[in-house]
Amino acid sequence: MTRFQTILRNLIAYSITASCLGSTLTQNAFAEPPVDVAKRSEILGKPETVEVHPATINLSSKRAFTQVVVTGKYAGGLIRDLTPFSFLSIEQPDIAKIDGASIVMALKNGSTKLKVTTGGTTTFVPINITTTEKPDPVSFRRDVIAAMNVGGCNAGACHGTPSGKNGFKLSLRGFDPAADYLQLTRDVLGRRTSSEDADASLMLQ
Helix, strand or coil, X not given: CCHHHHHHHHHHHHHHXXXXXXXXXXXXXXXXXXXXXXXXXXXXXXXXEEEEECCCEEECCCCCEEECEEEEECHHHCEEECHHHEEEEECCCCCEEEECCCEEEEXXXXXXXXXXXXXXEEEEEEEEECCCCCCCCCCHHHHHHHHHHHHCCCCCXXXXXXXXXXXXXXXXXXXXXXXXXXXXXXXCCCCCCCCCCHHHCHHHC
């Protein structure tokens, strides 16, 4: 085996090992807290104080939402994110709802409270929701670009590459929303978005 082949073999082996190790670390980092109450309590420990952010939730549209974060302060100044170890509930579920683990979404006008239970500590957060009856138009820059970022449509490996892909090009990660808007709405083939049949738009498939 030549020196070059040896280097190449070692490089491949290193890449595979690093990939597997990175995957393992990522899985461990984002692992769900244990279901067993005793194990959860052991990991949670005994925080001196528990704080919920935001302290008051104010939502002013029918599509408004906010993410709740729970932090615990321990002896010695240690601060930990306790959101995965907290249980959230809405006193009046017809006014607001919890989406996922910690997203509070507006449903209708009114006031209620968010109940956050972390270990033996319970915190109540006021929720005020207003103007849900008013139109809340979708923003291309804020909503559509964000959706494409999540989907990876404008990533470098997809349509965000400098040359585009399959005749369709977007700015990398949405840095030029104006150009992206023209591409999506004025595409010569008219397949990405269809004003006549929105459900047939490729962007929605």
